Amino acid sequence: MKKLExxxxxxxxxxTGVAVIMGGVLAYVNHLTEGPIxxxxxxxxxxxxxxxxCAAELDVAEPVEVKQNIDGKEYIYLxxxxxxxxxxxxxxxxQSTTMGFGGDLKxxxxxxxxxxxxxxxxxxxxxxxxxxxxxDQWFQKGQKGDIIGKxxxxxxxxxxxxxxxxxxxxxTITSRAFLKAVNNAYNAYKATPAE
Numbered sequence: 328m329k330k331l332e333x334x335x336x337x338x339x340x341x342x343t344g345v346a347v348i349m350g351g352v353l354a355y356v357n358h359l360t361e362g363p364i365x366x367x368x369x370x371x372x373x374x375x376x377x378x379x380x381c382a383a384e385l386d387v388a389e390p391v392e393v394k395q396n397i398d399g400k401e402y403i404y405l406x407x408x409x410x411x412x413x414x415x416x417x418x419x420x421x422q423s424t425t426m427g428f429g430g431d432l433k434x435x436x437x438x439x440x441x442x443x444x445x446x447x448x449x450x451x452x453x454x455x456x457x458x459x460x461x462x463d464q465w466f467q468k469g470q471k472g473d474i475i476g477k478x479x480x481x482x483x484x485x486x487x488x489x490x491x492x493x494x495x496x497x498x499t500i501t502s503r504a505f506l507k508a509v510n511n512a513y514n515a516y517k518a519t520p521a522e
Contacts, residue, residue, distance in 0.1 A: 371450060372435070376407055376420045379437030379446040385409045385417060393515040404515035416440050419519070422450065423512035425504045432501070434508040438516050443478045447509065465495045466505065474506075479513035482506075 331337050376387055390405040405422040418439040425432050437445035447466065468475040474483060474492060483506045484490025487499055494502035 372422075375435045375448045375450060376409065376437075378448050379420050379435050380409050380417055381437065381445050382409070382411065382417060384412050386412070387420075390422075391519055393518055395511070395515060395518070397511065402511065404512060406516060406519045408519075418445065419516055421512035421516050423508040423515065425508040425511065432504050432508055434505065434512065436509050436512040438513065441478070442480060442513060442517065443476055444474055444509070446475060465502075466492070474509065479510045482510045 331341070373387075377383055377385065386409065388408040388410075390407050393404045393406060395402050395404065402424070407420040407422075409417040409419060411417055418437065420435055420437045423434050423436065425434075431451065433449070433451040434447055435450050436447045439445055466474045477483065477491075483492050485492055485494040485499060485502050485506065487494055488503070490506075492502070492506060
């Protein structure tokens with residue numbers, strides 16, 4: 328077999344061919360993994376709702392989408408109304424996203440019917456490992472930044488800003504973003520039309 332002549336045209340053709348083949352391989356792999364990734368996200372959401380509502384057995388209604396304009400940007404919140412097996416209202420789990428230090432911070436917050444925080448979980452974040460990533464535990468019951476049982480009717484803020492919640496050490500930006508997500512989730516929950 329004759330060796331290809333080293334010319335600009337041949338190099339461009341070879342590189343284009345490799346790029347097209349690799350693009351096809353990546354598209355195929357992406358297609359194969361779409362289903363499993365979607366299933367894992369749904370499972371994480373289902374488990375997250377149970378965690379934030381502090382109930383292993385509950386019925387979750389189809390999500391209600393609430394749009395709010397905050398600081399000139401439109402945010403979308405998903406509200407998952409929940410009931411126990413006897414049909415008693417447990418409140419709702421609200422999915423909220425804000426911009427953290429490293430990127431989007433997606434939080435799921437559980438509220439009782441009066442609006443008090445039952446629990447929370449981080450669904451996605453891009454915060455600094457070891458610092459901002461501590462938000463998954465920092466604001467839990469018994470921790471320095473405990474928000475469980477509080478009502479964001481008066482917005483929660485970090486003590487550095489005159490608020491009542493201790494910020495994560497060396498992660499004030501993440502703490503502010505997290506509390507903003509919780510406050511916005513509460514506002515979306517309260518704006519949800521009653522059934």
